[in-house]
Amino acid sequence: MSEIFHIITDGSCDLPMELAKEKNFTVVPFYVSFDDSHYLKEGVEIGIRDFYQQMVEKKGVYPKSSMPSTQDYVEAFEPFAKEGVPVICICITTKFSGSMQSAVNAREIILENYPEARINIIDSTINTVLQGQYVLEAVALRDRGAGYEETIARLEEIKGTGRIFFTVGDMEYLQHGGRIGKVAAVAGSVLGIRPVITLKQGEIFPSGIGRGRKRTTEKTINLLLDYLAEGGKKVENYSLAVGFGYDAEEGAAFRDHAVMVLREKGYNVHEIPLLQIGATIGVHTGPYPLGFGVIERG
Numbered sequence: 001m002s003e004i005f006h007i008i009t010d011g012s013c014d015l016p017m018e019l020a021k022e023k024n025f026t027v028v029p030f031y032v033s034f035d036d037s038h039y040l041k042e043g044v045e046i047g048i049r050d051f052y053q054q055m056v057e058k059k060g061v062y063p064k065s066s067m068p069s070t071q072d073y074v075e076a077f078e079p080f081a082k083e084g085v086p087v088i089c090i091c092i093t094t095k096f097s098g099s100m101q102s103a104v105n106a107r108e109i110i111l112e113n114y115p116e117a118r119i120n121i122i123d124s125t126i127n128t129v130l131q132g133q134y135v136l137e138a139v140a141l142r143d144r145g146a147g148y149e150e151t152i153a154r155l156e157e158i159k160g161t162g163r164i165f166f167t168v169g170d171m172e173y174l175q176h177g178g179r180i181g182k183v184a185a186v187a188g189s190v191l192g193i194r195p196v197i198t199l200k201q202g203e204i205f206p207s208g209i210g211r212g213r214k215r216t217t218e219k220t221i222n223l224l225l226d227y228l229a230e231g232g233k234k235v236e237n238y239s240l241a242v243g244f245g246y247d248a249e250e251g252a253a254f255r256d257h258a259v260m261v262l263r264e265k266g267y268n269v270h271e272i273p274l275l276q277i278g279a280t281i282g283v284h285t286g287p288y289p290l291g292f293g294v295i296e297r298g
Helices: 017-025 047-057 070-083 099-111 128-143 146-159 172-176 184-189 212-233 250-266 279-285
Strands: 006-010 025-029 030-035 064-066 087-091 119-121 163-167 193-200 203-211 238-244 273-274 290-296
Touching: 006 070, 006 099, 017 025, 025 070, 025 128, 025 290, 030 273, 047 128, 047 279, 070 087, 070 099, 087 099, 087 128, 087 146, 099 119, 099 212, 119 146, 119 238, 128 146, 128 238, 128 290, 146 250, 146 290, 163 212, 212 250, 212 290, 238 250, 250 273, 250 290
Parallel strands: 006 025, 006 087, 087 119, 238 273
Antiparallel strands: 030 064, 163 193, 163 290, 193 203, 238 290
16 A cells, blocks of 8 residues: 655745645645735735736736745645655745745754654755646656655656746836846847847746747747757656736736647647746736746656
């Protein structure tokens, strides 16, 4: 009989709560605020669509996100500690958030009351829909009968293969959050230049610029193609998803175009999951992030 354990992750994974129930994992939500004082649990007290709608309607208002508290994690861990069920907790990259520290603090509290509890906390080194894919790979390993330690070891092996290739609608939110300089933001707004960005191993790297949405989205596809070519493996060896923000129609059109391009290049791709990027990253990108998350399968 396979070992029973439970998977917990933070809200940066951008996976719907309904999917968490279906696949039997737990999401500890982040918080989001539009006024610096009232923070709402993402996906529980404020929906993602409503979050983006407010961003679009309240031009010039910059929402903020806040990590789950230690108590949030204590409440997530305790039921499993009571039952003697081991936990794997997957957190957003520590370079973006203190969520993992909250989880570590919570584990210490749990161990005081339940010394035999087994709680392994993983710095995923990634975020958003890519973190979601990583969580789903953990679920797949568990459901295939992989043991607790075996699953942890495999998750540690594959996390370094994760990449996000994306672009944004404009530079306004990146500039406001200090992700790019003011001069670059002004130049971008005047010239219509948009950045293309890669995230790997917890860090953001510039991967080019383009004038207009079509050029930057094509660049993200080219970055994906380069990554797949460098890996030298079949596309079936990777978990791939498209992430979008406010505009679901644009996300679907981009996904369909990407499938067509990949098939033209000889990759056996029939469909790519389409996932909505949540508030944890949306507060930094603005309402129109668009791109890929890709990671080696578990």
